[in-house]
Amino acid sequence: MNIVINRTLCPPLAGLLLAGAAAPALAQQTVGAEQQEALESQEASRSVQDIFREEHALFSDRLTIEPGITYTYSDRDSLALRGFLALDAIFLGELNLDNVETHITTLDINTRYGLTDRLEASINVPFVYRTTTIQSIGGEFSTEQNVEDDVDEAGLGDISASLSYRLLPETVERPDVVVSLGVRAPTGKDPYGIEIEQVDSAGNLSVPKELPTGNGVWGVTAGVSVLKTLDPAIVFANLGYTYNIEEEFDDISAGEGDQRADVDLGDSISAGFGTAFALNERLSLALSYSHEYIRKTEITPEGGRETEVIGSDANIGVFNIGGTYAMTDSTSVVTNLGIGMTDDASDISLTFRMPFQL
Numbered sequence: 001m002n003i004v005i006n007r008t009l010c011p012p013l014a015g016l017l018l019a020g021a022a023a024p025a026l027a028q029q030t031v032g033a034e035q036q037e038a039l040e041s042q043e044a045s046r047s048v049q050d051i052f053r054e055e056h057a058l059f060s061d062r063l064t065i066e067p068g069i070t071y072t073y074s075d076r077d078s079l080a081l082r083g084f085l086a087l088d089a090i091f092l093g094e095l096n097l098d099n100v101e102t103h104i105t106t107l108d109i110n111t112r113y114g115l116t117d118r119l120e121a122s123i124n125v126p127f128v129y130r131t132t133t134i135q136s137i138g139g140e141f142s143t144e145q146n147v148e149d150d151v152d153e154a155g156l157g158d159i160s161a162s163l164s165y166r167l168l169p170e171t172v173e174r175p176d177v178v179v180s181l182g183v184r185a186p187t188g189k190d191p192y193g194i195e196i197e198q199v200d201s202a203g204n205l206s207v208p209k210e211l212p213t214g215n216g217v218w219g220v221t222a223g224v225s226v227l228k229t230l231d232p233a234i235v236f237a238n239l240g241y242t243y244n245i246e247e248e249f250d251d252i253s254a255g256e257g258d259q260r261a262d263v264d265l266g267d268s269i270s271a272g273f274g275t276a277f278a279l280n281e282r283l284s285l286a287l288s289y290s291h292e293y294i295r296k297t298e299i300t301p302e303g304g305r306e307t308e309v310i311g312s313d314a315n316i317g318v319f320n321i322g323g324t325y326a327m328t329d330s331t332s333v334v335t336n337l338g339i340g341m342t343d344d345a346s347d348i349s350l351t352f353r354m355p356f357q358l
Helices: 011-055
Strands: 064-086 090-114 119-137 146-156 160-168 176-184 196-198 206-208 219-230 233-244 247-249 261-264 268-278 283-294 298-301 314-326 332-340 348-353
Touching: 064 332, 146 206
Parallel strands: none
Antiparallel strands: 064 090, 064 348, 090 119, 119 146, 119 160, 160 176, 176 219, 196 206, 219 233, 233 268, 247 261, 261 298, 268 283, 283 314, 314 332, 332 348
């Protein structure tokens, strides 16, 4: 049957019939566009998921096991003057120049599991190996002779666990908001009561017999992070506060008798921000900066009064360059280079992680 439409005599009816005739083609184009968009989203989803997992929280219902290794290096020089200035120009007394190099390698396994689409639990178990090399000028009472000694330690670090909750999901107007609460257990070797020994006969260099692998106290961390997708970039920021619980130790001295005291390790506040780019369906790149301020530690000896430990506070600023490559649909390789921006930060840190989902 042929239908003849008179546009002049009946424009509304003609428009309606034309729209009806064009509806199947338009529907096919719409479905095709949606399928293409879904396909592109599926191809890029792997790199985007990697960014969410590393910088925020993925809330996947699959178990994620993430083994990793982190190496940090720091080099510190210190000048100690023991004496006085004569005639405002001549120094009379002892002058010691010390150099301390620290190498720390941490092997850890981080396990995550999404309990719901809004709640994720994680636990981190670290194993720490650290080496410290101490050099000092003035060995054997000679200003031209250096004395050096190495100290190393290996053992379990402080185990931590946390819960993350998606407070607000991302929309067009607002970012994805996640709050977290974590606890750190003092399972590593604490830094208190470690004996000190002299290396040279002149007594110019003294080194610890052991090195700590943990903080020695329980810690509770609360934080919030936000993440917003701004195609083609993802921006994120975080803020956290760590409260260290005061702990009593039988001995905090350096081997000269037992000195019982309460140690209130300084609390810390941390903040960070950055951006990430999903370069393709497998590869993503991230740039970020993190900063942490640690308050001074306070010590209360038994029968004494509370005193602050001078030099125990710190400002740690680190600039990070990271990349993630999805090897398969369940396994990725994550790398990160951290460059210390402040005196208290490690000079350099390098991290390799390989998360895989079961």
